Amino acid sequence: MSDQLRSLVDHPVFVYLTDGRTLVGQLMGYDQAANVILGKTHERIFSSTEAMKTVPIGVYVIRGETIALIGELDEELDEQADYDNMMVEPLDPVML
């Protein structure tokens, strides 16, 4: 497992939590339980009635239990994505 996240360290990542929240930040560290340290964290709040909002929240330590998915954020694709017009429901929470 350490190998799986090692390649993402110091990269911009997209973190999807089990409560449905989506965070974006820089992966600074992790451990065996997939606990994660995320720097320059922004929460992306989606809504079906408004454009996507971004809230900066600083450095976070996230418990592995609450992480559903960590994706490598492709910055080019991220810039191309039209978040200002993206009105969708937020991602569903995951019931374990």
Place this chain on the structure above:
Amino acid sequence: MLFYSFFKTLVGQPVTVELKNDLAITGVLVSVDQFLNIKLDNIKVVDEERYPHMLAVKNCFIRGSVVRYVQLPAPSVDTALLQDAARRERQQPAAGARK
């Protein structure tokens, strides 16, 4: 350990991982670990229109605890071998297995 070994044989294959919240992601299996955490490359979210949130994500790490199903290409699975391994595992559970 059985399924960890089984998934290791599928590295490089296209698979679809369905999460417990119904989100499904297709990608190439890059790696798996003892917790059955899964790493996928070249991902495509099934039903992209409903989930554009991840348009900018091309590869991801999925925590094993949130996986409901892993859909596999049938030709890649040797069911006879798997049945055999399961039988052997039953008779001699590996260290750390619960009965």
